[in-house]
Amino acid sequence: MYTLKTFIAVIAFTVVSAFTSTSTGYKVGDIATDFNLKNIDGKMVSLSNFKEAKGFIVIFTCNTCPYAVAYEDRIEELNKKYASKGYPVVAIMPNNTDVKPGDNMEAMQARAKAKGFTFPYLMDEGQKIYPQYGATKTPHVYVLQKTSKGNQVKYIGAIDDNYQDASAVNTKYVESAVDALLAGKEIKEKETRAIGCSIKV
Amino acid sequence: MKIIGFIFVFLLISCKNDVKSDDKDFAKLETETIQNELEVYDYEGLKKFLNTTSDKTYVINFWATWCAPCVKELPHFEQLNSNYSDKKVEVILVSLDFPNKYDSNLKPFIKEKKLKSKVIALNDTDSNTWIPKINEDWSGAIPATLIFNKNKRQFYEQSFNYNELETEVKQFLK
Numbered sequence: 001m002y003t004l005k006t007f008i009a010v011i012a013f014t015v016v017s018a019f020t021s022t023s024t025g026y027k028v029g030d031i032a033t034d035f036n037l038k039n040i041d042g043k044m045v046s047l048s049n050f051k052e053a054k055g056f057i058v059i060f061t062c063n064t065c066p067y068a069v070a071y072e073d074r075i076e077e078l079n080k081k082y083a084s085k086g087y088p089v090v091a092i093m094p095n096n097t098d099v100k101p102g103d104n105m106e107a108m109q110a111r112a113k114a115k116g117f118t119f120p121y122l123m124d125e126g127q128k129i130y131p132q133y134g135a136t137k138t139p140h141v142y143v144l145q146k147t148s149k150g151n152q153v154k155y156i157g158a159i160d161d162n163y164q165d166a167s168a169v170n171t172k173y174v175e176s177a178v179d180a181l182l183a184g185k186e187i188k189e190k191e192t193r194a195i196g197c198s199i200k201v
Numbered sequence: 202m203k204i205i206g207f208i209f210v211f212l213l214i215s216c217k218n219d220v221k222s223d224d225k226d227f228a229k230l231e232t233e234t235i236q237n238e239l240e241v242y243d244y245e246g247l248k249k250f251l252n253t254t255s256d257k258t259y260v261i262n263f264w265a266t267w268c269a270p271c272v273k274e275l276p277h278f279e280q281l282n283s284n285y286s287d288k289k290v291e292v293i294l295v296s297l298d299f300p301n302k303y304d305s306n307l308k309p310f311i312k313e314k315k316l317k318s319k320v321i322a323l324n325d326t327d328s329n330t331w332i333p334k335i336n337e338d339w340s341g342a343i344p345a346t347l348i349f350n351k352n353k354r355q356f357y358e359q360s361f362n363y364n365e366l367e368t369e370v371k372q373f374l375k
Contacts, residue, residue: 066299136341162326162327164300164326165326168326193340194329195328196342197267198268198344
């Protein structure tokens with residue numbers, strides 16, 4: 001009896017640890033959650049507000065990370081290029097603002113104004129959304145496509161392959177992904193990695 | 202003849218140091234940094250720090266001066282390096298600071314904090330290629346730490362306090 005109990009305990013433990021040890025967050029193909037987060041203009045924004053959109057370029061980013069800052073202009077360019085084609089940028093600031101006051105709502109507003117952001121820049125109030133997506137750093141991009149099942153994750157990762165110099169980029173990962181979606185083609189690189197600032201909890 | 206031999210060797214060395222795309226900037230950087238005693242590598246150059254056949258255990262910490270949790274945990278790595286130097290443990294701090302911040306931020310930081318561990322800088326923009334080579338599970342967030350010896354290696358995408366770090370390193374000294 002004792003061994004059976006032990007056996008069950010071991011099984012239970014294995015099952016639990018199997019679930020807890022797998023990294024959480026979305027994989028390509030998963031359906032991403034919608035959200036209702038406050039924008040820098042004070043209005044609440046959900047993906048479902050974008051009736052005309054074919055999909056989204058969701059970017060977890062912030063004011064205070066040098067990598068995120070290096071990409072600000074390129075994020076704005078992405079929105080300019082793709083919002084009209086049905087793939088608007090939706091930026092979400094995931095950091096705990098007690099840890100990073102430089103990422104608080106006032107700072108986000110100031111940064112967006114200074115840089116002339118034309119995309120929503122949302123606060124992940126209570127930090128409930130980024131863990132569901134599985135974002136670990138800023139900037140961290142999720143390209144979603146609207147399907148009958150919901151917004152399906154099509155690409156996860158970096159914006160391009162050179163954070164230091166936009167003019168020295170060889171591959172624009174996000175652009176390639178969205179171009180492929182618009183053309184109804186297979187995305188070549190569905191997941192990429194880049195160095196970024198860990199999200200501040 | 203001697204001179205020709207010398208030139209030949211020199212050419213060989215230059216070929217070896219050749220890096221793929223941003224070669225000019227990088228070469229310039231490299232010469233500058235030799236003068237200022239900061240070693241800068243691309244991933245190809247970094248590789249030699251990521252494997253060993255010796256009896257030493259290496260603790261490779263990926264950090265940057267702009268990364269607050271990295272800076273916070275640095276003293277623990279410094280402490281480990283000093284406490285375990287006689288137990289064949291070496292800490293190497295791999296900075297991911299941007300090259301244009303080496304002189305303004307990184308070098309003053311190293312000096313000011315009197316860092317005793319070896320500090321090198323990694324300058325390789327094609328992170329999608331090298332991140333998975335360092336560890337398949339690394340998302341790219343820092344701080345991140347690699348501990349290895351000739352038998353074992355483990356990767357940690359997390360922050361450490363001293364006790365946690367010591368506990369992990371002890372696993373390698375058994």
